[in-house]
Amino acid sequence: MSHILIKNGYVITMDGPPIRDGVVLIEDNKITYVGKETQQAEQIIDANGCVVMPGLVNAHNHAGMTLFRGYADDLPLKEWLEEHIWPAEAKLTGEDVYCGTLLACLEMIRSGTTAFADMYFYMDQAARAVEESGLRASLSHGMIELFDEAKGDTDLKEGIRFAKQWNNAADGRITTMYGPHAPNTCSREFLAKVKEQAEADNIGMHIHVLETKAELLEMKEKYSMCSIHLLDGIGILGPGVLAAHCIWLSSGDIDILAERGVNIVHCPVSNMKLASGIAPIPELLSSGANVALGTDGCASNNSLDMFGEMKTAALLHKVNSLDPTALPAHQILKMTTVNGAKALKIPAGQLKPGMLADIIIVDMQKPHLLPNHDLESHLVYAARGSDVRTTIVDGKVLMEDGIIKSMDQEKVMEQAAFAAEKLIQRVKEQSN
């Protein structure tokens, strides 16, 4: 058995009060002890001056889109999608998705994310990248039926193949979901088919819901009801669902989402950057819904740093409600650890015996993190992904003192830069 002992840290367990000069023992891929008493281990990690905490969960991502970081910004949504993102995505290859997802994994490991939920194309290649990187992920093949039954059948077939092939792969680090794109891009019949399949296979569902006001208006026009009522009518809504965005909700919608136990993923940076709107997160939390945080893809953020996402979430809802007590630091940390792990069905998000050893160590001895009045406040309001020193997933050290152990960082960066360059060349050749 491989034992790792992390000692001398300020341990934020998310399962009770923090432990000063605490100890965390890892055996294989699990946490077996958290407390004050020192333990024997093969490897000792000294976390003096650092916070030791559960790894961050990025609950909505399109990791392969790192290749589009900075490719098209500050544009009207329609122009951004139709003239830039979609034409570029049409030229994507599986190798591109592999390179882009590897770059995303590298960025996530460096900034303290230990698990993420992903929906994209060429998902075998994405899964290969996740497997190599050492990260944990819930992956889904994005199915955009577009009211075309034949396309829907092909998509679902591929979705099923991928989900079954990769569920519990990479020693259980990879799990899968079905990924119907959104209620306004998939027909009611298709969504019902996916729901049946998901139920039969006991597999969850990752879906975009009410990201834009346009979706709300389309749904009302088409079905005389909003997306939430449509999904609920099909019987989709339940604890197996990961619903990204959920911006344009009525108070009745909020109650339904909470009652059904749907996991909501708030993506404040993407929602702000695309001017999609502001999700009613304080109301969702008050109603008891499980709300996690996500970055969305790199084209609409343009970062996968969950520290930035945490600060933005805390700030946005304060100003939106004109209430400075909205979404306090501890609640934000809970959304990014406990709630994220629950949404992805991972026994993690807290440091306690029996949990998976997905742990990060954050260096707090930096000029911008002093003085140490309140380290939870610092994590949300002052820290950056670059303050993460060590990232452990499934009991394996993926980054130690800033050095990536699981990948060849230079090679991943070179490959991604090269793939992006070639991709843009192909897009330009097409448009000429």
Place this chain on the structure above:
Amino acid sequence: MSHILIKNGYVITMDGPPIRDGVVLIEDNKITYVGKETQQAEQIIDANGCVVMPGLVNAHNHAGMTLFRGYADDLPLKEWLEEHIWPAEAKLTGEDVYCGTLLACLEMIRSGTTAFADMYFYMDQAARAVEESGLRASLSHGMIELFDEAKGDTDLKEGIRFAKQWNNAADGRITTMYGPHAPNTCSREFLAKVKEQAEADNIGMHIHVLETKAELLEMKEKYSMCSIHLLDGIGILGPGVLAAHCIWLSSGDIDILAERGVNIVHCPVSNMKLASGIAPIPELLSSGANVALGTDGCASNNSLDMFGEMKTAALLHKVNSLDPTALPAHQILKMTTVNGAKALKIPAGQLKPGMLADIIIVDMQKPHLLPNHDLESHLVYAARGSDVRTTIVDGKVLMEDGIIKSMDQEKVMEQAAFAAEKLIQRVKEQSN
């Protein structure tokens, strides 16, 4: 003469198109050449893989407040101020402000800020810290008259003494302003007195304006007009004024501020965290007003990283106007360089001959800054202060490749942590 040549960088001049593989020559404290031709110099800095750009300007700060970072967050404004910040400030010593300001300078140098505007107490100590750090600053003694004529006289006397003693100190790196706190904390008569003094001495004025809705209501109640009309009636508003926040403006107010040439400092993170409101920045910019960016003090941010401020500014106004084209990346960079320098009356903010050599070098060869489709986008949407490699102020290298040259980083950190600890002890003793 001391010559520094920066070569091989991607030079964002903010005075025309970027220069790939560009060269910047510094002689003493000024830029003497920007272009493609190599030059002779004593010191060569290789900026391969980096952006070379004007240093960032933080146009509204209370630097000494770094000691309160994380001291009180997520509280109602009144409780935050009256039960936490003010009692702690009452126990502040000059030495505390020195230590806090040094820590702030260290954080700013590390994150690419080369000049800042500050308003606080014990300003001799703040100035001493700025002088030692090598940074450039516009400093003002905060004058909170509180409708007490005697207090006003004492404050103004100290404000004048400080302003005259330190104007153009530290080889011109330190300039001064008068700092009347706000229109609702200073009487009309006091503001008029400060205005006369400022005019006589040809010294600018740093003031908070309409940060809260409460100020607007108070002013209307007391004077039957808003702060802008009151200030304009006194004749204060002009290009010498640095007006922080400016949130609760009418469209008429916006026109007045633009016509008078007032410099407005937008502090989006602080305004969001304290739930103060959202300033009409797109409207101010459209009207031709000079708008810069600032972090505000560390108690309400809790970071002095202008990269975070840039991203938040870009995001906030997109979602607030539901327009994804609002405040594009280049405009944000202009606010943080050109506009900030203009607001502080510094011949800087652009890389061109004759400008002060306030320059930063940002490492773009990092996983979260790839691929390189658009480096201006990356600076605003993906970079962090920790990506700054080298910071040059007044022709002197304050940080090179991440190593602080102008200060003893460990000592500054230790001193600040110690001062904060002692300060909180004094506050606790008082309340027991």
